[in-house]
Amino acid sequence: MRPHDIAEVRHLPLFRDMLKVSFEQLVQGAYAQTFPAGMELIRQGDPADFLHVVLEGSVELYANWENRLCTMAVVNPIGTFILAACIKDAPYLMSARTLERSRLLLVPASDLRAVFRRDPEFAVSTITELAGCYRAVVRHAKCLKLRNSRERIAAYLLKQSRNLGGIARFTLSVEKRLIASYLGMTPENLSRAIRTLDEVGVQVKGQQVTIIDMARLQAFVPPDPLIDGPDTGGATAGVSLPQGVAS
Amino acid sequence: MRPHDIAEVRHLPLFRDMLKVSFEQLVQGAYAQTFPAGMELIRQGDPADFLHVVLEGSVELYANWENRLCTMAVVNPIGTFILAACIKDAPYLMSARTLERSRLLLVPASDLRAVFRRDPEFAVSTITELAGCYRAVVRHAKCLKLRNSRERIAAYLLKQSRNLGGIARFTLSVEKRLIASYLGMTPENLSRAIRTLDEVGVQVKGQQVTIIDMARLQAFVPPDPLIDGPDTGGATAGVSLPQGVAS
DNA sequence: CGGCATGTTGATTCATCTCAAAGTCTGTGG
DNA sequence: CCACAGACTTTGAGATGAATCAACATGCCG
CATH class of the missing domain: 2.60.120.10 (Jelly Rolls)
Structure with missing residues (x-):
């Protein structure tokens, strides 16, 4: 070591x-x-x-x-x-x-x-x-229990953005199929739902995510520290999904 | 005290x-x-x-x-x-x-x-x-992520039965609407899904649950200690939902 | 005996999954 | 450098699952 x-x-x-x-x-x-x-x-x-x-x-x-x-x-x-x-x-x-x-x-x-x-x-x-x-x-x-799939995706993207310091443009750190599974839906459903999120100010092209209208996105899924976790202020760079997870 | x-x-x-x-x-x-x-x-x-x-x-x-x-x-x-x-x-x-x-x-x-x-x-x-x-x-x-609502209900009933020592007949210890919410579905959906469970050997009348065919029910939702929890052998009487739960 | 919350049932809409096919990307081997 | 295989992604159509809305039934408590 x-x-x-x-x-x-x-x-x-x-x-x-x-x-x-x-x-x-x-x-x-x-x-x-x-x-x-x-x-x-x-x-x-x-x-x-x-x-x-x-x-x-x-x-x-x-x-x-x-x-x-x-x-x-x-x-x-x-x-x-x-x-x-x-x-x-x-x-x-x-x-x-x-x-x-x-x-x-x-x-x-x-x-x-x-x-x-x-x-x-x-x-x-x-x-x-x-x-x-x-x-x-x-x-x-x-x-999982309080949000539908569209909201879960939006919240996920918002959280990724926040983890990177609130930037509007970033790259997904893991495959979409994995994100889909993590969020409790099929890859097809994720793909389709992402497409509909342009209505609330999000654009996704491949791995590239662009939040066009942060205010609209936040209005769509009001971030809740009791669900999305405390605001890290971007300090924990590189963390894509909840950090501490044991079994 | x-x-x-x-x-x-x-x-x-x-x-x-x-x-x-x-x-x-x-x-x-x-x-x-x-x-x-x-x-x-x-x-x-x-x-x-x-x-x-x-x-x-x-x-x-x-x-x-x-x-x-x-x-x-x-x-x-x-x-x-x-x-x-x-x-x-x-x-x-x-x-x-x-x-x-x-x-x-x-x-x-x-x-x-x-x-x-x-x-x-x-x-x-x-x-x-x-x-x-x-x-x-x-x-x-x-x-929540691996089972659909019908399977979650069946597993829930099976677990209740096991907690009471594996008996085939018991009374639900909480309201159905609460069970529905716990299992992540609407009361209407729970009610309907319960009705369809007679196909796999379960009969529910009001609060009374009767497992007609335990083997068939277990074949429908194979109990998994990694989801349903370890077999308590009925030692923890009166526990309706997961015991230790903090926040 | 009401009154009210819970539970059921039905009809309908909406969300999501499934299956299938085509498109995209990436790493490999020629 | 290009062709290709394989995995991932997107798209479409259809089936299924589940939520919603509304009405009715049931049960319990005052």
Whole structure:
């Protein structure tokens, strides 16, 4: 594991406040590995062995049931996933695969559980992280239940814009089919719905999104911090979907 | 606060492992109160002041946006809610109201945060509780995205049955309109869909549910522990909807 | 016995999915 | 450098699912 990685991981909210010895213990048992694109990292139902930290690349969390499949989240650097499963020592609720060539840090779940029992600061960080993850999923569920597909798309685009500092022109960071699945609709439906969004001031050409009339778009889907998340002010560049998402 | 209540709260997974002094500190700052049916306990967006523990009665957690409303969960004794908001000292993501006359214990959020910083055991319990809450919402989101309304209803009925020990005949513990909202559909749609479920071995008359053909129902919606939750074996009697649900 | 909220049913509209086909993009190999 | 395969995207037509609106039935409580 490269020193640079160690430093970055150490700065994560989850790890930044813990004791030096605790962190070193975690790092010692952990190992970094690079995976090719499309690699299945974990499969839902498997026992939780490792906390995963995305150092480079991006990872899709998805779920399936009876031949159906849906995207639950995308994790970008530097983000973690499946914290909850590790803590509960329970089977993963979601599967994960790399969207591109990615480098991950794998921290043994047993180390994790051992450390937060000894290091109160790490326990507090874990609590905060989990609470954040929980709230992210609640917001996602609210979005699914309270908005129709057109509104979900509009809100998604608005959020992407806000994450980039409120700019009116940007590029979608993931494939549309994945966005469709994340937002709970078919690719065809997404495509059609996007087309109708020009009525509310949005133009999409390929991956290029242009918000023609920000006011009209915001009038169409009033952004709600209790659904769309707090305004980040563009500080968290590169985050395309909810950050902290465990299992 | 009655001694009997204190004992029950002390036996909750969240509180059972903490130090005696920690528990006493929490209880000292807390107070129990009885509310009439239909009382709004908290409103989404308000700052998180108290962790709520349901001692008697039942509480609905719901969310709204732009004149729309949906039920997120029902909490029964002895369950807690809005733990996450208290921890993050963030605004509630959901509102809560009593479904019937209910008695609650209110624990100041500041006490909570102070105590788990000093009592590692309580911190671990909090972590476990939160991880469980998180997983419950992920399962709910998976259900919404992977199943259509008819399947969600069937799975819901199956789960109710399982929670009661797998019996074939039981009474719905909440109003149908609430179930509809929880499952993400309109009451009309629920009513109609229930009617069509006789094809897969379910009969519903008013609040009375009779599973005529358990095998056929299970073939229609194969129960999945990664969506419907682990099999409780009927140990948690009286739980109608996911138990641990914070905000 | 009302009155009111809940539940059901019907007709209709609207939203969304499915299936099919054609268009677009991208990376690969010749 | 070009041709091509394969995946993604768009478009269209049609079927299905679900919401809406309205009316009626049911149940409960004062």
